[in-house]
Amino acid sequence: MSEQNFEPKILAFLCNWCSYAGADLAGTSRIQYPPNIRVVRVPCSGRVNPLYIIKALKDGIDGVLVSGCHPGDCHYQSGNYYARRKFNMIKNLLEYMGIEKGRIHFSWVSASEGGKFAEVVKQVTESIKELGPNKMRLFQNIK
Amino acid sequence: MEVKIKERLSQLFDEQKINCAIIFEKGTMPDKNAPNIIYNKEGLNNLVWNSMNWNNLANYLPKLLGKKIGIVAKGCDSRSIVLLMQEEKVKREDLYIIGINCTGMIDMKKIAKDFGAEISETIFEKDSVKVKGKASEKEYKVKDFLLESCQVCKYPSPVIYDEVLGEQVKGFEGDNYQDITEFEKLSSEERREYFYKELSGCIRCYACRNSCPSCYCQECFVDSNQPKWLEKGQNIDDIFFYHIVRAYHMVGRCVDCGSCQNACPMDINILKLTKKLNKDVRELYKYECGLDPKNTPALSTFEPDDYNEFIK
Numbered sequence: 531m532s533e534q535n536f537e538p539k540i541l542a543f544l545c546n547w548c549s550y551a552g553a554d555l556a557g558t559s560r561i562q563y564p565p566n567i568r569v570v571r572v573p574c575s576g577r578v579n580p581l582y583i584i585k586a587l588k589d590g591i592d593g594v595l596v597s598g599c600h601p602g603d604c605h606y607q608s609g610n611y612y613a614r615r616k617f618n619m620i621k622n623l624l625e626y627m628g629i630e631k632g633r634i635h636f637s638w639v640s641a642s643e644g645g646k647f648a649e650v651v652k653q654v655t656e657s658i659k660e661l662g663p664n665k666m667r668l669f670q671n672i673k
Numbered sequence: 674m675e676v677k678i679k680e681r682l683s684q685l686f687d688e689q690k691i692n693c694a695i696i697f698e699k700g701t702m703p704d705k706n707a708p709n710i711i712y713n714k715e716g717l718n719n720l721v722w723n724s725m726n727w728n729n730l731a732n733y734l735p736k737l738l739g740k741k742i743g744i745v746a747k748g749c750d751s752r753s754i755v756l757l758m759q760e761e762k763v764k765r766e767d768l769y770i771i772g773i774n775c776t777g778m779i780d781m782k783k784i785a786k787d788f789g790a791e792i793s794e795t796i797f798e799k800d801s802v803k804v805k806g807k808a809s810e811k812e813y814k815v816k817d818f819l820l821e822s823c824q825v826c827k828y829p830s831p832v833i834y835d836e837v838l839g840e841q842v843k844g845f846e847g848d849n850y851q852d853i854t855e856f857e858k859l860s861s862e863e864r865r866e867y868f869y870k871e872l873s874g875c876i877r878c879y880a881c882r883n884s885c886p887s888c889y890c891q892e893c894f895v896d897s898n899q900p901k902w903l904e905k906g907q908n909i910d911d912i913f914f915y916h917i918v919r920a921y922h923m924v925g926r927c928v929d930c931g932s933c934q935n936a937c938p939m940d941i942n943i944l945k946l947t948k949k950l951n952k953d954v955r956e957l958y959k960y961e962c963g964l965d966p967k968n969t970p971a972l973s974t975f976e977p978d979d980y981n982e983f984i985k
Contacts, residue, residue, distance in 0.1 A: 580918075580921055581894065581902065581918055581921075584914055584917055584918060584921075585902060585903075585914070588903070588910050588911075588913070588914045601977060601981070602977070608975065611975035611976075611977065611979065612972070612973075612975055614975070614979055614980075614981065614984065615958070615971065615972055615975055615979060616924075616972060617983075617984075618953075618957065618979075618980055618983060619921065619924045619950060619953060619954070619972070620921055621983060622949070622950075622953050623917060623920060623921060623946070623949065623950060624917070625861070626857065626864065626946075626949050627864065627865065627868050627913070627917065627946075628861050628862065628863075628864040628865025628866070628867075628868060628869075629865070630861065631861070635985065636983060636984040636985065637984060637985035638984055638985070650985050653985070
């Protein structure tokens with residue numbers, strides 16, 4: 531596929547209570563956003579093991595988005611607070627190892643923010659389009 | 674030191690305060706000492722204590738759960754014990770900790786390189802080591818050949834103990850993550866290049882995992898085949914995956930003992946990964962692991978106003 535019409539594959543982990551409902555709202559309100567995301571519904575953003583993110587990148591996905599409830603709104607009281615610490619560490623580690631900054635994204639989207647969800651997906655898709663295909667998958671081919 | 678440890682452990686065996694002890698013995702190679710678990714006084718005959726004891730003895734504690742254990746602990750070992758206590762893998766009342774004020778361990782890999790020939794014997798004196806080969810002999814100061822982690826060790830004295838041997842040692846006072854700060858300044862490309870070069874030597878023997886006291890899972894994610902996280906073999910993708918996740922599992926749980934790096938047969942600089950995470954945890958969450966059993970590990974707790982800027 532040429533660089534110009536590169537359509538990234540993006541994996542989105544959406545929390546059941548907020549972001550998934552937000553995505554649903556974006557759909558029912560007929561808000562347009564890029565069709566590049568593949569959604570995995572999880573009970574809570576705290577359920578997302580960073581292993582999933584790395585596994586997805588290893589297996590050739592171009593970018594990952596993890597989205598959950600705003601701090602303080604977690605259905606399970608504190609799942610997203612724990613998740614925030616985990617995500618911060620894994621993000622730092624991946625960047626440190628030289629995986630591009632824009633590959634993984636995190637967002638807080640509530641059930642009423644259909645517009646924000648569409649906006650986030652737009653931003654994420656654009657940033658990954660700029661980066662091009664996932665190089666981690668191509669590690670074996672460089673040099 | 675050696676005599677004192679033997680004396681104390683044999684007393685403890687006599688008093689039946691312990692029914693096993695984790696000690697160092699002479700290894701099968703002249704440049705390595707081997708940890709061993711002994712169950713009676715006779716085992717003490719083989720005990721050695723010198724500057725080749727870099728293994729973290731706390732590694733064996735979770736496997737001995739329920740026994741009364743005597744353990745000889747350096748600064749880093751004692752911090753690992755604290756970590757294992759936090760995670761309820763070991764009970765304080767089951768342990769008798771003989772703390773050692775550690776003066777640093779010697780890097781035999783470096784010495785072997787410098788020596789050039791095969792080492793057939795090592796003789797330790799107070800702060801030097803005499804290395805003998807077939808034809809030559811050379812003496813090295815321990816101070817000049819310290820392990821990377823020992824050079825910047827902040828806690829050479831045990832943080833938890835029942836008794837302590839040796840004179841008080843001063844810890845390193847500068848910034849122990851200096852090398853990481855410098856490495857971070859490189860561009861993303863350069864860093865990737867570095868890790869690519871470094872990790873492509875990995876043979877996935879998992880010695881780093883096995884020598885680490887924080888890695889005690891019954892089934893490691895690399896061994897799991899349901900789900901199967903990664904393939905066997907030396908594909909660079911899988912190597913990266915393994916090292917990222919191994920390092921990630923150490924967030925807020927690494928005591929910087931350096932045993933992973935020392936155990937590595939391929940001389941990979943693994944500390945570059947774990948030290949980075951330690952540095953981040955210290956900066957972001959003001960937490961350093963293995964100092965107080967009452968602390969909660971960094972990822973098991975949270976503050977409502979944690980760093981949030983990276984989230985949209």
